Amino acid sequence: MPLQSRHFTQPKRNAQLEQCLVSDPAHVTPGSQGDHVSLIQQSLNKLRDLPGGEDFRLTVSGRYDPETSAAVLEFKTKRNIVAPQRQNKAANVVGRMTIAALDEEMLALEQRQSAGKVDIRPPHGSLRGECDMNGFSRRRLARHGDSGNWTLISDKVPVHQMIPLGLTRTLRLSYDAPGDLQLVSDDPTIALVVDLQREAGADRRYLATILGRRAGTTDLAYFVGGIRRGLIRIPVRARSSFHLNAVYLGPSSSVDDFKGYAMNVFNWINLILTPQTNLLCLPITIRVEPRISYRGGPTFAIDPDRPLFILKNAEQPPPGEQAVTWRDLERFHQTTGVTLFYGRNLRALDESTVGENLNGTRLCWAPLRSRVGLSHRALVVRGAHEILHALGAEHIVTGENDNYVMTWAPTPKSWIIPSETLIDI
Incomplete structure (x- = not known):
């Protein structure tokens, strides 16, 4: 009879385990590697959900390592799985009787769990x-x-x-x-x-x-x-915190309309991020920088009606365009937290929003305009998205990700920060 549990048969059957069920030469032995070993490790870990089941907590590595070998031996010894006429005690291999027993217990577990989600x-x-x-x-x-x-x-x-x-x-x-x-x-x-x-x-x-x-x-x-x-x-x-330093890149005459943006990013982080991660954004400072230098040269007045390109240090700006590099921005950074640079026409060469952790500093930037016409709320979410990049969070790309802050293109619906995206903070 073939394997029956969903664990071993869905989304598809594993040919090596099916062969192990009927052929002695197909036994799974120490040193083996592959998806079939991962399935064995996962099934051993699931035993703890059965009454009296072992609590192995194996690392699912796909390698039949000494930890897996010991767990298989304990599983077989407890159930007296011994090949008749060939052994007088259990061995640390997965053969016909062992894979059949694991399949039977996975099937029993699935029947129990289906009775009450x-x-x-x-x-x-x-x-x-x-x-x-x-x-x-x-x-x-x-x-x-x-x-x-x-x-x-x-x-x-x-x-x-x-x-x-x-x-x-x-x-x-x-x-x-x-x-x-x-x-x-x-x-x-x-x-x-x-x-x-x-x-x-x-x-x-x-x-x-x-x-x-x-x-x-x-x-x-x-x-x-x-x-x-x-x-x-x-x-x-435990509660951890960081200080947010917001720097507006543009003339002082136009900053008043945008001071609220930085405050909204700050408030959004503490409203959404803190309850999910226990990470608190401390009171912010808002600065205006109407002039800036390019590659350490003389300062120039920022024109808010023209693109200001934020370049990685080796990149070159389009001819005749104003630009600044990450190294030029470092001098505005306060090492106690994250520095968010924002402005009306900030751009990258690939026209994407960029957040980076540069040379151990925590710098990021976000635009206040978008060619796709994002709402003010979506721009606030994008600012928070870039701050999380500066804290160490990475992008998430899945089939169903509209609600996640760390998607490639956050939207007003992006309220959720899955726990493991912040593991490096």
Whole structure:
């Protein structure tokens, strides 16, 4: 009989594991590499969601390393998986009996989980959107391709799973299986469930209040009717902060109309970014620089009605156009935070908005006009997008990304910052 679980057969069957099920020479042994090894590692990790299952927590590397070898041996020893007439004890290889046993347990897990999905959402607030069970992993994006629709790859939970250190976050959990809900932290020194109660007037819906006790990541296991259904991974983050220095590149006579832009970027960051990441933008300074130098030469008055090209240091400006390099901008930078340069006609040679971390500094720029006619709110979001670049965040490219601040082209809907995009800050 071929493999049956969705884990081993969807989105497609793995030929090496199917062969392993029927052929002794196709055994998977230490030193093997490939997608079939990744599937084995993932299945071993999933065992903890079964009653009495092992908690291996293997790194899914696709390499049959010593850690994987030890986990396979423990799995087989516990179940007395021994080849008759050839062995008197379990071996650290995945053969016919082992892959069949893993497939059987994955099928049992899938049947249990399909009986009761748990949906986690906040009871209030402006945070929106969803991400996968592990946050939003760049490693996972690379594995499935930048254009992949990640929402179809695994179960989803909302992105706002960050718990501020020393504070609480309340989540709404709803489910469709019979029985009461239980929620247990695997490490209560990191996060503790301080309250779990039915929501008034709602059937099979609970409000869970989680306290962040120590910076780190914890797994909350949820049980329905005494059966473990799965895990919610929640990071607890300590408060960190940065100072924002906004520099308007243009004549003083035209800055009044644009001072509000910098304040709106500042307010937007603290309204949206801080609740999702516990990163606080400190009060800003707003400066006006009507004159600037090019490659350290004499200063010139900035003409706001002509493009001002922001060049990477080796680039050359179009003939006759005003320009400035990143090195020219460095002298305006305050090393305690991020410096945002903005103006009416800032451009790059490729006509894109650019945010960079230059030589260890945190500089970025954003235009106040767009050829595609972006609204003022979209321009504010774009400014915040560039600030996040300067803090170390990278672009996200997926099939469904309209809500994400770190898309290539942020829009007014870009409110969500998946947790792992800020891992380098």
